[in-house]
Amino acid sequence: MLKNAFPADRARLHRSRPSEQPLLPSLASSLGPRTGSGPTRWTKVLIGVVGVYWLWTLSHGGVSSEVTRTVSLALRGDSCEAEGLISPATAGEDQHRVVVRVRPSVDDEPRVRNPENTILSASFNPTLSTQHHPLFDGVSGPLPLALSHPKQCITPSTQFLPILPKANPSSSRSAGVGPARRPELFFSVCTTPDRAVRYSPVWRHFMSAPAGESAPDGRESTARPRAPGCLVTDAQGQGDGKGLSRANAEFRRQGLSCTMRDSSRAGERYEMRVLGLLRDAWVESERRRWQDGAPLVEWFVFGDDDTWFSDSGMLREMLAGYDWREPWYLGSFSETVGNFQAFGKISYGGAGIILSRSLVRMMQPYVDECATRFAHLFGGDGIVSHCAAWVRNIPLEQLVEEIPALRQMDIRGDATGYLTAGTAPFLSLHHWAGWLDLIPGVDGIEAVKLLGDASSAVGGPNFLRRWLFDGGLVVFTVGHSITFHREALSPEDIARIEWTWEAHEPRRPSRRGLREFEDKLTYYLTSVERLSPEVTLLRHTCSHPSVRSGLREIDVLWDTRTEQPSWRERWLPGWKAPSPSPRAGRAGGHSRGARHVRRDEKSDERGREEAEAEPDAERKKRQVRFSG
Numbered sequence: 064m065l066k067n068a069f070p071a072d073r074a075r076l077h078r079s080r081p082s083e084q085p086l087l088p089s090l091a092s093s094l095g096p097r098t099g100s101g102p103t104r105w106t107k108v109l110i111g112v113v114g115v116y117w118l119w120t121l122s123h124g125g126v127s128s129e130v131t132r133t134v135s136l137a138l139r140g141d142s143c144e145a146e147g148l149i150s151p152a153t154a155g156e157d158q159h160r161v162v163v164r165v166r167p168s169v170d171d172e173p174r175v176r177n178p179e180n181t182i183l184s185a186s187f188n189p190t191l192s193t194q195h196h197p198l199f200d201g202v203s204g205p206l207p208l209a210l211s212h213p214k215q216c217i218t219p220s221t222q223f224l225p226i227l228p229k230a231n232p233s234s235s236r237s238a239g240v241g242p243a244r245r246p247e248l249f250f251s252v253c254t255t256p257d258r259a260v261r262y263s264p265v266w267r268h269f270m271s272a273p274a275g276e277s278a279p280d281g282r283e284s285t286a287r288p289r290a291p292g293c294l295v296t297d298a299q300g301q302g303d304g305k306g307l308s309r310a311n312a313e314f315r316r317q318g319l320s321c322t323m324r325d326s327s328r329a330g331e332r333y334e335m336r337v338l339g340l341l342r343d344a345w346v347e348s349e350r351r352r353w354q355d356g357a358p359l360v361e362w363f364v365f366g367d368d369d370t371w372f373s374d375s376g377m378l379r380e381m382l383a384g385y386d387w388r389e390p391w392y393l394g395s396f397s398e399t400v401g402n403f404q405a406f407g408k409i410s411y412g413g414a415g416i417i418l419s420r421s422l423v424r425m426m427q428p429y430v431d432e433c434a435t436r437f438a439h440l441f442g443g444d445g446i447v448s449h450c451a452a453w454v455r456n457i458p459l460e461q462l463v464e465e466i467p468a469l470r471q472m473d474i475r476g477d478a479t480g481y482l483t484a485g486t487a488p489f490l491s492l493h494h495w496a497g498w499l500d501l502i503p504g505v506d507g508i509e510a511v512k513l514l515g516d517a518s519s520a521v522g523g524p525n526f527l528r529r530w531l532f533d534g535g536l537v538v539f540t541v542g543h544s545i546t547f548h549r550e551a552l553s554p555e556d557i558a559r560i561e562w563t564w565e566a567h568e569p570r571r572p573s574r575r576g577l578r579e580f581e582d583k584l585t586y587y588l589t590s591v592e593r594l595s596p597e598v599t600l601l602r603h604t605c606s607h608p609s610v611r612s613g614l615r616e617i618d619v620l621w622d623t624r625t626e627q628p629s630w631r632e633r634w635l636p637g638w639k640a641p642s643p644s645p646r647a648g649r650a651g652g653h654s655r656g657a658r659h660v661r662r663d664e665k666s667d668e669r670g671r672e673e674a675e676a677e678p679d680a681e682r683k684k685r686q687v688r689f690s691g
Contacts, residue, residue, distance in 0.1 A: 143216035144594055149620065151215055158205035160616035161190045162219035167226040167623055177224050179528050180485040180557060187532035187539060188220045191547075194614050195536060198584055199549050203613025219620055224530065226623060229522035232379035245273065246382045248291040248375075249360040250321075251344040253298045253336050253443070254368035256306030259323055260313045262368050262496065265508060266293075267317045268515040269372035273379070291375075292357060293321035294347045298336060300329035322347065328434070335434055337412070337443025338450065340365055342430045345423055361387035363423050365416040365447070369496040371511050372415065373489055374523025381466070381490065382417070390422035392451050392462050395469035398481075399567040402473050408460050412444035413493030414469035418451070426454050466490065473567060476500060479585070480563035480576065483540045485529035499564075502543075502587050504606065516591040517542030520599040521621055531557060545603050545617050547584040548577070580607050586617045597623045 143150040149162050168177070177183060186192045190206060197203040232245040250270055254262075272290040295310065297303060307323050314321040327346075328339035344363055351357035362382050372378050385391050394410025394417065397403045410416045426433075433450035440446050452462040468490035472478065478499040482489075492511070495501055501510040518526040526542045535551035538544075559574040577583045586603035593599050601619040 148216035148218055157208055160618060161188050162217055162618045162620060163188050164219040164221045164620040164622050166221055166223050168223045179530050182531050182535045184534055185532055187537045192533055198547060201609045203610055227524040230374055230376035230380040230524060232376055232383050245379045247358045247361045248364055249344060249348045250293040250364045251340045252368050253296045253340055255298050256303055256310045258368050259295050259310040263313050263317050265511055269375040270319050273375060290320040292348055292351055293319060294344050295321055295323040296326040296343055298333055300326055334443040334446055338434055338446050341426055345427060361420050363418045367413045369494060370413055370415050371492045371495055373518045373526050377523035387419040388421050390425055390455055391419040392422060393417040393464050393466050395466055395471055397471050397473045398569055399473045400570055406445060408463055409445045409448040410463045411471040414471040415491045429454050474564040476565040477563040480561035482527055482543050484560040487527045488524060489527045513588060517588060520591055543588055545586045549582050580609055
């Protein structure tokens with residue numbers, strides 16, 4: 064769908080290109096079966112000693128009775144959550160909510176039955192099917208309670224969906240060359256000190272040190288990950304020393320590897336300071352490399368201060384399909400007709416501009432000349448795009464490798480039409496601060512933090528994917544909302560984006576916006592609760608007065624647990640570790656073929672620098688695209 068929605072002329076370059084390899088291998092094929100190793104004999108002994116001490120503590124009143132009861136139930140496997148169910152809420156609340164558990168498809172048959180962006184006849188939840196007319200007639204009342212379970216647990220209905228594994232950039236080799244590893248990134252932003260302080264908690268979502276990732280053999284990497292480098296320059300250019308100090312202190316508090324300082328082009332207009340990021344980011348990254356021992360930067364990510372990346376692992380996995388030794392300019396165009404016609408195929412900074420190390424290094428001697436040659440242009444991202452095309456001696460139309468998952472979002476107001484259009488993956492979002500309502504009634508910073516929590520829980524490849532149930536009456540957008548429609552959506556409707564924003568004609572086919580209660584009732588994400596590493600409760604509520612006495616909440620239990628032995632099966636039968644158990648729903652699939660290239664592997668930085676300075680002219684590659 065994305066390829067048709069965002070057509071792009073493929074650049075016919077005379078340079079070599081990366082080998083054909085999926086940008087997101089995890090999207091193209093499922094992970095193979097993993098073997099699980101059980102606890103050793105001495106680990107069991109240690110746990111037993113700790114357990115005895117804990118019981119002794121309980122007997123002497125060292126822990127509250129409520130904690131004792133909860134932990135005891137969990138250890139015995141008697142809690143609702145231990146059985147994949149939901150514990151009862153406070154009195155009366157359970158009569159106003161339903162729960163749906165989403166599980167990975169176990170075999171190919173459910174995958175075919177429940178494809179995304181297809182109208183399914185199956186019910187999302189049997190109780191929800193009975194609530195359609197009461198909700199829109201305004202007579203919805205309390206729901207009946209199912210008390211048949213011995214512990215009065217809430218038994219959710221279950222949907223088996225083709226859940227995609229979370230991104231793992233270390234699972235494939237970079238552009239098919241060399242050993243598997245995550246690409247090294249460096250972020251750069253030009254903004255004011257006040258905005259840097261205010262937005263840094265949001266930047267933390269994608270600029271923090273990546274979580275430990277698995278090596279190709281399935282084992283956890285022992286290397287301690289470090290946060291990517293980051294440079295922030297002052298957009299005001301007024302030498303605000305106190306503001307810079309305050310921003311740098313906040314970066315340290317947030318755990319970001321960011322430094323804020325004056326721009327090398329301070330005193331010039333804002334567009335020139337954006338152009339100056341090319342030199343400022345390069346100088347800072349090289350200083351860190353030679354003075355602080357930081358790794359060699361392979362990709363430079365330039366964006367606005369309100370550019371948000373949904374999943375840093377997915378970003379790295381996408382970049383692993385490109386060769387940083389080639390002069391790549393990755394980005395996205397405007398979604399609106401007016402801006403696309405006015406500015407053409409420039410890469411918009413709000414969506415994120417990603418330049419390979421090779422191209423940034425190539426542009427260093429020409430930054431000042433570009434400042435003079437393109438001084439008449441509007442917009443820093445336009446100047447950078449024209450400068451790169453001039454340095455590479457190619458037409459602007461052939462410069463940008465379009466990544467449709469990067470979203471410029473050149474609209475104002477209610478952005479829910481774009482977010483629920485079923486065009487995942489959403490790798491980036493722009494204008495979340497001030498311009499857009501991502502979740503109606505929720506402040507921009509709080510809304511994007513909530514979406515970040517959801518993306519982290521379900522994984523970037525699943526974030527904002529869409530399923531339509533009940534013949535098109537119920538739409539489930541993962542990590543955002545669940546919508547009831549008065550009239551079922553048709554195949555023509557789901558192929559068009561709902562025009563919910565104020566103005567600016569979209570380049571995609573659109574349909575009219577629907578009114579709440581008159582045409583639809585939307586339950587928006589209000590909280591994300593991690594019950595365990597593989598189980599998350601996504602709570603959705605509707606604030607419309609018509610549902611106050613009836614269905615107020617729809618909870619989705621995102622459950623990616625695999626069919627593995629329980630703790631009792633693993634620990635109690637004997638001293639020997641249990642035999643490996645397959646991970647259901649992760650059967651090996653067929654990925655797109657990759658053309659392997661011949662190149663001497665250089666593991667040390669000196670070898671990588673030589674490869675950068677003297678690219679192999681014999682290396683072959685094909686165009687690869689990151690699209691849904």
